[in-house]
Amino acid sequence: MSSFDLDTELSAERRHLTESRAALARMRGRAEALFSAGAEVAGDPYGAEALGRTLSRRVAELADDPTTPLFFGRLDIDESYYVGRRHVTDDAGEPMVLDWRAPLSRSFYRASVRDPQGVSTRRRFGFVKGELTSFEDEHLDRGEELGTKSRILTAEIERPRVGPMRDIVATIQPEQDELVRAELADSICVQGAPGTGKTAVGLHRAAYLLYLHRERLRRSGVLIVGPNTAFLSYISAVLPALGEVEVQQATVDDLISRQPVRAVDSEAAILVKHDVRMAEVLRKLLWSRLAKPTEPIMVSDGSYRWRIDPEPLRRIVDEARREDLPYAVGRERVRARVVGLLQRQSEYRTGNSPGEGWLRKMSKVAPVTTFLDTAWPAATPEQLVVEILVNPEKSGGVLSEEEQAAIRWVKPPKTVKSAKFSAADLILIDEAAGLMERESSFGHVVVDEAQDLSPMQARAIARRSEHGSITLLGDLAQGTAPWAAADWRDTLGHLGKPDASVVPLTVGFRVPAVVVALANRLLPALEVDVPEAVSLRRDGDLSIIPVGDPRALDAETLVEVTAALEHEGSVAVIAADTAIDRLRAHLTAAGIESATPDDVEAEARVTLVPATVAKGLEYDHVIVHEPADIVAAETRGLNRLYVVLTRAVSRLSVVHAKPLPQALTPAAA
Numbered sequence: 117m118s119s120f121d122l123d124t125e126l127s128a129e130r131r132h133l134t135e136s137r138a139a140l141a142r143m144r145g146r147a148e149a150l151f152s153a154g155a156e157v158a159g160d161p162y163g164a165e166a167l168g169r170t171l172s173r174r175v176a177e178l179a180d181d182p183t184t185p186l187f188f189g190r191l192d193i194d195e196s197y198y199v200g201r202r203h204v205t206d207d208a209g210e211p212m213v214l215d216w217r218a219p220l221s222r223s224f225y226r227a228s229v230r231d232p233q234g235v236s237t238r239r240r241f242g243f244v245k246g247e248l249t250s251f252e253d254e255h256l257d258r259g260e261e262l263g264t265k266s267r268i269l270t271a272e273i274e275r276p277r278v279g280p281m282r283d284i285v286a287t288i289q290p291e292q293d294e295l296v297r298a299e300l301a302d303s304i305c306v307q308g309a310p311g312t313g314k315t316a317v318g319l320h321r322a323a324y325l326l327y328l329h330r331e332r333l334r335r336s337g338v339l340i341v342g343p344n345t346a347f348l349s350y351i352s353a354v355l356p357a358l359g360e361v362e363v364q365q366a367t368v369d370d371l372i373s374r375q376p377v378r379a380v381d382s383e384a385a386i387l388v389k390h391d392v393r394m395a396e397v398l399r400k401l402l403w404s405r406l407a408k409p410t411e412p413i414m415v416s417d418g419s420y421r422w423r424i425d426p427e428p429l430r431r432i433v434d435e436a437r438r439e440d441l442p443y444a445v446g447r448e449r450v451r452a453r454v455v456g457l458l459q460r461q462s463e464y465r466t467g468n469s470p471g472e473g474w475l476r477k478m479s480k481v482a483p484v485t486t487f488l489d490t491a492w493p494a495a496t497p498e499q500l501v502v503e504i505l506v507n508p509e510k511s512g513g514v515l516s517e518e519e520q521a522a523i524r525w526v527k528p529p530k531t532v533k534s535a536k537f538s539a540a541d542l543i544l545i546d547e548a549a550g551l552m553e554r555e556s557s558f559g560h561v562v563v564d565e566a567q568d569l570s571p572m573q574a575r576a577i578a579r580r581s582e583h584g585s586i587t588l589l590g591d592l593a594q595g596t597a598p599w600a601a602a603d604w605r606d607t608l609g610h611l612g613k614p615d616a617s618v619v620p621l622t623v624g625f626r627v628p629a630v631v632v633a634l635a636n637r638l639l640p641a642l643e644v645d646v647p648e649a650v651s652l653r654r655d656g657d658l659s660i661i662p663v664g665d666p667r668a669l670d671a672e673t674l675v676e677v678t679a680a681l682e683h684e685g686s687v688a689v690i691a692a693d694t695a696i697d698r699l700r701a702h703l704t705a706a707g708i709e710s711a712t713p714d715d716v717e718a719e720a721r722v723t724l725v726p727a728t729v730a731k732g733l734e735y736d737h738v739i740v741h742e743p744a745d746i747v748a749a750e751t752r753g754l755n756r757l758y759v760v761l762t763r764a765v766s767r768l769s770v771v772h773a774k775p776l777p778q779a780l781t782p783a784a785a
């Protein structure tokens with residue numbers, strides 16, 4: 117194309133953008149008008165509220181963000197289709213922009229010379245702050261294909277990062293798209309090296325599934341599980357930017373917080389409590405409460421006396437036990453069947469059917485409740501957990517004596533109510549609750565950083581996704597928890613999805629090749645079987661800065677921060693948790709403001725990140741402070757260092773006074 121043609125073409129595309137934005141504004145205007153009229157339209161208050169909710173959601177979904185492009189691509193099939201963040205139609209209902217999730221849009225991500233899917237030309241647009249600045253064509257019908265060599269894709273990947281994570285709809289890669297568009301019924305596990313887009317894939321899959329199964333998933337819900345609140349705030353803007361405002365985000369601890377955390381466990385106790393055998397211990401202990409009925413039930417009812425012998429009572433209990441119901445549900449079933457027998461006797465003798473009131477009364481009369489309290493006693497999750505922690509010998513041979521000693525409460529609480537639970541106890545309470553009642557299940561659950569789930573945490577998620585599917589995202593090499601998975605099959609088993617397929621992602625979009633090469637040196641020492649990342653990024657800098665005098669370490673870090681601030685983008689200092697306060701004081705003294713990682717909207721350009729919080733986050737320039745201390749701080753310290761080294765988008769500086777960990781030095785490579 118001549119530059120004149122290019123200009124004309126670009127002007128035409130800009131016109132289409134302006135017109136599409138105007139059309140979207142009209143759509144939103146119509147939705148707002150409906151919203152204000154909503155109360156009058158709907159007949160009853162409930163209807164009005166439901167309609168109001170739908171319409172206000174619709175208004176929110178139609179929000180236009182002037183800083184992001186409304187469309188980012190064009191497909192020429194027979195006619196031209198624009199692909200963007202949401203559907204935009206003109207006043208006659210004709211599409212001006214197709215939602216990226218629409219079936220036709222799929223070709224934008226997947227069409228290739230080998231499989232053009234009817235596409236003659238694919239056009240990608242370059243944007244600056246929502247303004248269209250350029251475009252790039254691939255004439256698939258003429259055998260032209262850019263793949264990852266696309267200039268616009270490269271610019272997007274190499275763009276300096278600031279603030280929270282952004283969506284990647286404009287540049288989803290074919291292997292990512294395959295995961296994003298997987299069927300709702302399919303549970304999948306993505307094993308991906310750092311920066312391969314696992315989080316991005318999970319969030320876009322949630323948005324895709326909501327688009328395709330809107331009503332169903334709105335009822336059952338979609339849940340995103342992340343490792344900590346810093347991570348959740350980092351990703352919190354992605355789904356709303358895609359028009360999805362109703363997805364729940366939580367840490368595992370948020371999901372199971374039935375009680376406040378008021379105690380701290382020893383490391384040994386934590387290990388036992390997160391061990392999958394605890395599920396067995398609790399199950400056995402709970403069901404051991406059942407007792408064989410030996411006494412008849414005798415009820416006086418006015419001038420009548422009813423009697424149920426031990427034998428039919430035994431049958432009722434045995435049968436309910438065989439039905440494999442949650443404990444509390446089984447107890448109510450037994451009660452109902454006992455009352456049923458009383459009812460039959462009454463009908464036989466009086467010739468009348470007793471009413472609701474009579475049935476209610478019989479289900480509460482003392483002889484019936486006394487029978488239940490013996491044969492199938494009531495239980496609460498807290499009670500059960502207190503019982504095992506006070507008497508761990510009741511673990512019935514499952515736990516060793518040492519393990520029992522590790523979890524035993526030396527000072528038993530006076531009452532269950534006054535018991536002080538630890539974080540790990542809450543997972544036991546949740547397990548116990550799951551034995552007693554059914555959890556309601558989400559339609560789809562995305563679990564990020566899943567390599568760190570303990571078996572008991574995985575079970576907590578399994579209870580919440582029993583009737584739904586899951587997307588499990590993680591990297592075995594980044595496992596830092598003591599129970600970190602060595603094989604995804606184990607985690608999938610605990611999650612109740614043993615047959616999910618495990619799909620690798622290996623192309624890295626975050627970390628520059630030089631930095632990946634450094635981090636990859638650690639891989640052999642991590643003893644996990646994962647494919648190495650291959651970075652798409654040829655740019656980027658790595659500097660290793662040895663400091664002769666340990667007392668100069670912090671000062672040298674400060675020098676690096678100051679140098680980093682010369683560049684565009686975010687800056688993070690990642691250090692062992694214990695060094696953070698000291699470093700903050702140094703920065704403040706030097707007049708440099710610093711933010712904490714959960715404050716993603718902070719004004720400060722520098723964030724101080726404790727090594728244990730860095731997982732899942734990324735910053736343009738990362739300064740790693742004393743790797744040896746990061747490694748020494750915990751058992752899986754090398755895995756932690758691997759996580760820390762792979763947070764950098766453009767530049768990584770490693771400042772150290774102590775020798776670098778051996779696994780990192782070239783001789784070890």
Ligand SMILES: Nc1ncnc2c1ncn2[C@@H]1O[C@H](COP(=O)(O)OP(=O)(O)OP(=O)(O)O)[C@@H](O)[C@H]1O
Binds near residue numbers: 626
């Ligand atoms: N197709 C893509 N186009 C543009 N950017 C992408 C693409 N895929 C991923 N990215 C970007 O790469 C970075 C890393 O992605 P993401 O955080 O999803 O990776 P991850 O695999 O979850 O990493 P980690 O294991 O380190 O947490 C993000 O900034 C993301 O926006």
